[in-house]
Amino acid sequence: MERDVKELISQMTLEEKAGLCSGADFWNTKSIERLGIPKVMMSDGPHGLRKQAGETDHLGLNESVEAVCFPAACATASSFDVDLIGKMGEILGEECQAENLSILLGPAVNIKRSPLCGRNFEYLSEDPYLTGKMAAAYIRGVQKWNVGTSIKHFAVNNQEYRRMSSSSELSERALREIYLPGFEEAVKTAQPKTVMCSYNKINGVYAAENEKLLTKILRDEWGFEGYVVTDWGAVNDRVKGLKAGLDLEMPASGGYNDRKIVKAVREGTLDEAVLDKTVERILKVLFSYVDNRHPEAVFDREADHKKAIEVETECAVLLENNGVLPLKPEQKVVYIGEFAENPRYQGGGSSHIHASRVSSAWETAMEKGRNITYVKGFPCDRDEVDEQQLKEAAEAAKAADVAVIFAGLPDVFESEGYDRTSMKMPECQNRLIEEVAKVQPNTVVVLHNGSPVETPWVKNVAAVLEMYLGGQGVGEACDMLLYGEVNPSGRLAETFPLRLEDNPSFLTFGGDGKKVNYREDIFVGYRYYDTKKQPVRWAFGHGLSYTDFSYANLQVSGEAMNDTNKITVTAEISNIGKCAGKEVVQLYISDKNGTPDRPVKELKGFTKVMLEAGETKTISLEICARDLSFYHEGLRDWYAPSGRYEIAVGHASDDIRLTKEISFETKKQLPFRVDGATTVGEILADPRTAGVMAQMLEAINNAAKTEEGQEAVSASDSESDAAMMKALLDGMPMKSLISFGVPGEQVEAIITQLDALCR
Structure with missing residues (x-):
């Protein structure tokens, strides 16, 4: 109506x-x-319905209706699959219609500035491009149901500490390049x-x-x-x-x-x-829901549980593997750690879902008749060493073919409301992993956590599988991945630094309670690590598979770009392994013009492709001028200087397989004013003033020749003198020409003439 x-x-x-x-x-x-204006109800999300009845609260302290808990954003972003997250959104939209909920509060898209943010599990990525694409897909999915x-x-x-009152202090450029683009993409493309x-x-x-x-x-x-x-x-x-x-x-x-x-x-x-x-x-907005109810909508908790399992299998990231995975049915395997029977599958706070059921890896293994035993090893809810349990775990691991340790962060370690104080896992877990790895070379670590952790034991284990907070189906998904029923295809949506001190926000995160200064500016996550060449544990975009992929034949639809045209980038991706798998192809852009304060590369495209063993497919991605640009505060707009740019296609930010350079030409002109403090180099670099300045320098030199015929300003007797003079001129303010013999009146006239050219 x-x-x-x-x-x-x-x-x-x-x-x-x-x-x-x-x-x-x-x-x-x-x-x-x-x-005739009715009331409508909202519900917390983003990875499930937290519809509360009776006594209600915003932090999830009181019970909500039974619902399906899907993987949290820390996991779903790692799928790098916009179609997948869109379908998850559709499921949630139908659930909302069935439960008479008009608004689902999500997605949460704040950038992961530091691994310490207590709510990182609910946020998507350290990268604004990936964040925007995934958020927009989620929104389109949910809103298909007029929710x-x-x-x-x-x-x-980007932090929980004093989040209600502290001031985030940052540059306009950092705001526009890092912290707003996720919102911008979602608003412009998904409304x-x-x-x-x-x-x-x-x-x-x-x-x-x-x-x-x-x-x-x-x-x-x-x-x-x-x-x-x-x-x-x-x-x-x-x-x-x-x-x-x-x-x-x-x-x-x-x-x-x-x-x-x-x-x-x-x-x-x-x-x-x-x-x-x-x-x-x-x-x-109210009537867009009220006038478009879907009486056929059904909240089928059992069917949606299966879909939650399917989503998580696409999200988990295989971080390390020396060949021990996938497990073989005939192998004798021991599961160690209480997360094996009580998995941590969601974070704490306003997004906490009253799950309809929760599957554990141990329960699933028993149902499937796996050749597995279980030892508790350590508790899932606290950091407490039990020497007897530690001894039993080591003995069980030694007697098995493979030991799988289910580790991660207890609920109390990360939650809405407070930030973490370190990246460390509980000491009881680190110690057990080290002791088990001493007696069992085939040790696999499965992680349940909402943000990066330090892994001091990583070189001593055979494999690491990151499940993140994988929703209520995490146990069944984990079993399928460990035994190769599904090939892992997740990729990290955030960098795992070697240690907390390596993070670019280490010195300023949290602030003094009143202000927090974002001094790292645009250098967040891999933009910092790659530019500084800072070693990391696992890079942004990293993730292994049970098969291997090769890249070839990078092509572009045109080798020249301008402010309005677009270029299509294609490459051939081949599965050169022995089983089917999915590869996430990532496209990065690098400015090759020596532009100050630019990251060495930035993600500007990605796609997930399914390949059978031996199959080759051509992927296609598109880039435009915005993808080459940075936010110029003087221009108050996006700007890419004319010059050369590199298109880099690869498996991760630190694993680039193919590159190709293109040229770019812009008609945008930066604001430029000439005064006494403006350097000769700046004037020669601007196309509006370069030609006139060069002629003026030549005229000045000709007029100032010495009796021996030598040039006073730019001539020299040797290459080193010439280089020195060029450098001197490049950084010389116009006012300083007076000190080198140019009349002050002439300098003032030159400044006036040059400034007029820029207006």
Whole structure:
């Protein structure tokens, strides 16, 4: 049915309009029964429904309805599979329709600035390009069912410590290149129904009242059409937030902030038209759900459990393998560690799902009749060494053909609400792994964790399989991967540094409680490690398979690009192993022009391809000028200098297989002003002034020749003198020409003439 929302708003009282701008309770919006406006319910996500009934809370402390827990974002991003995450979104959208939920609060797309962020398990990646593509796919999937999403937390919310009040201090370039592109891609290509603003300040201004963020960037630049909702309790100044573009306050404020809105309108400090526009945005989203219910939607928990298993098999990352995996049915295997029977499959806090069932690797092995025994070894919920259990584990490992240790981080180590203090695993686990590896060379470590850990034992074990927080089907997925029923195809969406101190944010993460300075700027994750040539444990994009792949015949549709055209990149990928498998092909761009402060490479394309043994397929990726660009603060836009760029295609950020250079030419001109402090080199580098400056230098030299015929400014008697003079001129401010004999009046005239050329 067609709704005349503006007409509906015209029938509302001021109090009713103000009331619609906040929740009725923790999860529901307000209704206006006389006008046929119903209340609608929201639910936490992003990897399942956390629908609460009765006593409700935002941190997941109270029970929610039984639902299916899919792999967390730390896992799904590692699939590098936009189709997969889109299908997962569709499943969640149908579940929401079946449970009468209008908005699913997710995806969470904040960048993994540091391994210590307590909520990293809920975030996708350290890379903004991958983040944006995966988030957009998730949103499109959920919203196919006319259920809204709420992409969060907008923006620059990269820690839990004082997240409600601290200010993230960063450059405009870092904001635009690292912390906003995930949101930008999702908004422009998937149009989430809502955007959730974060608690924190950005450069001193609360996100909830940041007009630049909520209106100028989100709506004016990106074209966002939905409404902005607060993170729960994020309002600072309600009226100021409304003016800035904040629409819905959640949860309820007991009418306190509603009365402030009414008062501001009546006193003339808030234009009622601003309130009307806010209500219009809220109602359009509300009715897009109410008028498009799907009575056929079914929440089939058993069927969706199987789908959760399928998703996790695509997400797990095989980090190391000397050939011990896949396991063979005839081998005698011992499972060690309580995670084998009680897996950690999700994180703590607002995304905590009341899982309909949970499968463990030990339970699955028993059901399949695997030749396996089990030893507890260490507890899954604390760091506690039991010498007797340690001894039993070592003895069992020695008697087996293979020992599989299920390790990772207990719930208490990482959760919403607080950050980790180190990258270390529990000491009881590290010690057991070391002791078992001494007696059993075929030791496999299976990890259950939401973010990178230090692995001091890694060179002594035969294989490492990263399951991340794999959802309620993690046990069955793990069994399938260990025994080769599915070939691992996940790739790391974040770098595993050798140690915490290697991380670029190590010196500033957390801040002083009031401010946190992002001094690493754009050099986050692999952008830092690759540029600095800093050794890491496992690089961004890394992941092994039970087969091998080769790359060949890199081709481009054109070797020259400009501001408007695009280039198609193709390459042949072959499965040269003995079993079917999936390869994630990654495309990186490198600026070869010596442009200051640019990472050595940046991800600008990826695709996942399925190949049978011996099969070859041609993959195709497309790049445009934006993919070559950085954000230029002076231009206030994206900019790539004319010159050469390298297209690098490979298996990981540290495993590039094919490269090809292309040329690029831009018509964009950078802002440039000439004054006495401008150097000769800067003037000669700008096409608007270079020719004129060269002629002026020649004229100055000709006029200043000595009696012996030598040039006073640029001539020299030797190559070394010439190099010195060139370097001197390059860094010489225009005002300094006076000291070398050029009349001051002439210098001033030259500066005026050159500056006029740039206006």
